[in-house]
Amino acid sequence: MKQLRFYLLSLFLLGAGYASAQDAFDYAQKEYELTFTVRGKTQTVSCQAVRFHKNWFLTAAHCVSPCKNYSCQMRMWLAVGPARAAAVLSQKNVFLPDEYQDEYTLPPGVQPRRGELPAWDMALIYFNARQARYEYYDAYGKVKEKDFLLTLDRGFWEKKTDEALKESARLYEQSRQYAADGQAQIARQLTEQAQALEQDADEYRAAAEAAPLLKRQWDGAMAPRLAPLLTYSDKDEKFLLSNILVPRWTRGAFEMLSSPRQILYFGDNAAPWLSAGFGVEKGNSGGGVFLPVYNGGKKRASGLVGIVSAKSLNQLPEAARKRYALYGSEIFLFNGFSENTTLGFIRRVLTEYRDTPNVQPLESYGQLKEVIKKTAPKTAKKK
Incomplete structure (x- = not known):
C-alpha cells in the first residue's frame, strides 16, 4: 500500500507539469542519466537527448564523451514521473565525432584546443524501442512491468476510487452502529479507517487524471513523432x-x-x-x-x-x-x-x-x- 500511495501522490503533484506539455515537443525529447567510471571513480551526469529518427537520438558530445574510452551505461527515461521507465543502453550505443576533444577523449595530461567555436559538440545515441531492454522504477526501487503499466490505465484508478468510497461508506455505517451501542473506541477506529480510505480516493482521482499524460510519454517513446x-x-x-x-x-x-x-x-x-x-x-x-x-x-x-x-x-x-x-x-x-x-x-x-x-x-x-x-x-x- 505504501508503494502504491507513492505512485498516487506523485501523480497528483506532477500532473500540472505534464499538462503544460500538451502543446510542446515531449514526443521527441527525453532525459537520461549516464554513469561511467574513470580511473576508479564512478560519476553520474544528467542530460537531454532529442529523437530525430525512429532509431536515433541527438545529444551533446560532452555529455557522453566518457563512453569513448571508459566503461559507461545509460538510462534513457522514456516515461518520467511517479512510475518511471528507462531503456538501458550500453557503450556500443554511443557515437562521437573523431574531431571532438575533451578531458575524457584525449590521453591523460593532454589539454583540448581552446578558442574555437565548438562545431563538434554533438553525439548520436542508437536506440531501437522495439528491441531495447527496459527497467521500471518507483521511489523504492525497481518494480515489475505490470505494476508500471497499471499507472497508465485511467480506468484502473477510477475503479479503485469507486471501491475506496464504497468501503469508506460501509465503515462509516458500522461506526454509527457501534457508537449507538456504546462502543465508542471501536466506532472511533472505524471512523479513522473510513477517513483514510477517503484520502486514498482523492489520490486515486488525481492518478486517474494524470494517467493519460504519463501514458502519452510512453506511447510517444514507442511510436514517436519526429521533427526534421x-x-x-x-x-x-x-x-x-x-x-x-x-x-x-x-x-x-x-x-x-x-x-x-x-x-x-x-x-x-x-x-x-x-x-x-x-x-x-x-x-x-x-x-x-x-x-x-x-x-x-x-x-x-x-x-x-x-x-x-x-x-x-x-x-x-x-x-x-x-x-x-x-x-x-x-x-x-x-x-x-x-x-x-x-x-x-x-x-x-x-x-x-x-x-x-x-x-x-x-x-x-x-x-x-x-x-x-x-x-x-x-x-x-x-x-
Whole structure:
C-alpha cells in the first residue's frame, strides 16, 4: 500500500507539469542519466537527448564523451514521473565525432584546443524501442512491468476510487452502529479507517487524471513523432528572424524556454548559432532547439534547428564576444546542422545502419536575413 500511495501522490503533484506539455515537443525529447567510471571513480551526469529518427537520438558530445574510452551505461527515461521507465543502453550505443576533444577523449595530461567555436559538440545515441531492454522504477526501487503499466490505465484508478468510497461508506455505517451501542473506541477506529480510505480516493482521482499524460510519454517513446533537421549550406553569417524554443524534462517536470531575440548563425564551416542567454542552464545540454511555424495562430509544424551545448559558452572566442556585444554578457550557443561538420557526421554514422535522416532546408521554415557579406577588400587604383 505504501508503494502504491507513492505512485498516487506523485501523480497528483506532477500532473500540472505534464499538462503544460500538451502543446510542446515531449514526443521527441527525453532525459537520461549516464554513469561511467574513470580511473576508479564512478560519476553520474544528467542530460537531454532529442529523437530525430525512429532509431536515433541527438545529444551533446560532452555529455557522453566518457563512453569513448571508459566503461559507461545509460538510462534513457522514456516515461518520467511517479512510475518511471528507462531503456538501458550500453557503450556500443554511443557515437562521437573523431574531431571532438575533451578531458575524457584525449590521453591523460593532454589539454583540448581552446578558442574555437565548438562545431563538434554533438553525439548520436542508437536506440531501437522495439528491441531495447527496459527497467521500471518507483521511489523504492525497481518494480515489475505490470505494476508500471497499471499507472497508465485511467480506468484502473477510477475503479479503485469507486471501491475506496464504497468501503469508506460501509465503515462509516458500522461506526454509527457501534457508537449507538456504546462502543465508542471501536466506532472511533472505524471512523479513522473510513477517513483514510477517503484520502486514498482523492489520490486515486488525481492518478486517474494524470494517467493519460504519463501514458502519452510512453506511447510517444514507442511510436514517436519526429521533427526534421533544418539545414542550409550558405557560408555567410545570417540572422534567423523567428524565435526558437528549448523544451526539457527534469524529473518529470516539463518546461519550455524561448529566446526573445534574433539568432545569429556563424556559417556553414562553424555550425554554431548564437543568441542572448535566456535561462538555459545545467541539465539542458543535449536538448533540442526547435523552430516552430505558426499559421493563423496555430502551430503548423516544427523543425529541429540545433542541439544545446552548455560548454559552448566558455569556448566562444573573445573577438567574437566583442563583435557581437549586442547580445550582452550572457551568450547562449547551440550547434546547428552543417553539411561540412555536424550534418556530415550524422549522415556518415546513419549510413552504416542504412538509416536516413529527414533533412529539410531552413529557408522552408524561417526567414533568414544576411548579416555580413564576405567580399574581398578594395584596393586603391594606381595613378
